[in-house]
Amino acid sequence: MSIGAAVAHGRLPGRVWMYSNYHCNLACTYCLTESAPAVARRELPPTAMIEIGRQARDLGFTDLGVTGGETFLMPAMPELLAELATILPVVALTNGTLFNHRLLARVEPLAGLPVALQISLDHPDPETNDEMRAPRNFRKVATAVPELVRRGVTVRIATTVESLDKTTLERLCTLHRGWGVPDCDHVIRPIVRRGRAATYGLGVRAGQPELPAELTITAEGAFWSPFAPTVRDGKPDTDLLITRTTRPLSVPAHALLRLIEARPPGEDSTLNIR
Numbered sequence: 259m260s261i262g263a264a265v266a267h268g269r270l271p272g273r274v275w276m277y278s279n280y281h282c283n284l285a286c287t288y289c290l291t292e293s294a295p296a297v298a299r300r301e302l303p304p305t306a307m308i309e310i311g312r313q314a315r316d317l318g319f320t321d322l323g324v325t326g327g328e329t330f331l332m333p334a335m336p337e338l339l340a341e342l343a344t345i346l347p348v349v350a351l352t353n354g355t356l357f358n359h360r361l362l363a364r365v366e367p368l369a370g371l372p373v374a375l376q377i378s379l380d381h382p383d384p385e386t387n388d389e390m391r392a393p394r395n396f397r398k399v400a401t402a403v404p405e406l407v408r409r410g411v412t413v414r415i416a417t418t419v420e421s422l423d424k425t426t427l428e429r430l431c432t433l434h435r436g437w438g439v440p441d442c443d444h445v446i447r448p449i450v451r452r453g454r455a456a457t458y459g460l461g462v463r464a465g466q467p468e469l470p471a472e473l474t475i476t477a478e479g480a481f482w483s484p485f486a487p488t489v490r491d492g493k494p495d496t497d498l499l500i501t502r503t504t505r506p507l508s509v510p511a512h513a514l515l516r517l518i519e520a521r522p523p524g525e526d527s528t529l530n531i532r
């Protein structure tokens with residue numbers, strides 16, 4: 259079966275994820291990649307990401323995702339996202355803390371393009387939100403999101419939690435609705451017990467059976483899911499590595515499809531991660 263046919267028939271998810279980098283200005287308690295300012299950057303250069311995007315489109319994939327690390331620490335990220343959006347629709351994950359006036363001006367051209375910025379916000383109380391992320395994280399996000407929305411940039415809110423009661427969820431939703439982000443652009447996902455979350459004993463265990471298969475490319479290889487290329491004790495996890503070969507993209511794409519086809523019936527992923 260071709261990759262295009264597998265995507266069209268729902269056998270293979272249509273999105274290809276790329277890890278642009280692993281470093282971050284924050285060091286969240288539940289971070290899958292043990293990201294922090296001084297960690298190994300493991301960058302995928304913009305030229306490589308554009309090449310992967312084009313190959314993904316030509317193979318029949320339908321969407322791109324960019325994640326990290328903090329993606330906007332990559333100097334060319336606004337222009338890179340604009341370029342990727344000419345290839346396929348793209349979602350980029352960001353902690354939302356770097357959007358000063360200069361960066362806001364550089365992302366403004368993303369308005370009207372098929373680009374969504376997915377910004378993390380875990381709790382409607384600033385203190386609780388910032389406990390696992392960083393001081394003033396809430397305030398920075400609460401400032402950035404309305405500014406982005408005002409400029410016409412599509413924003414999604416991602417809430418990563420161990421549990422969420424109804425009242426807290428309602429307060430979170432009231433917040434993002436007030437900022438102009440509709441309910442359909444609010445995703446809630448569990449903490450996954452990999453990386454720093456595993457060190458602290460947080461979250462749900464997730465291996466290949468639980469994680470949706472989505473082709474994920476990093477500087478060091480191709481992985482089963484965007485939750486797979488994690489880092490523990492400073493070392494990259496390789497339990498969910500598919501192949502070290504990332505280009506041509508047809509190599510990891512077919513390798514992932516073979517793994518999916520080899521799963522026994524009823525073994526589709528059970529964890530609603532995205």
Ligand code: SF4
Nearest residue numbers: 282284286289327353
């Ligand atoms: S969870 Fe995201 S924002 Fe937090 S340290 Fe990791 S990459 Fe950075």
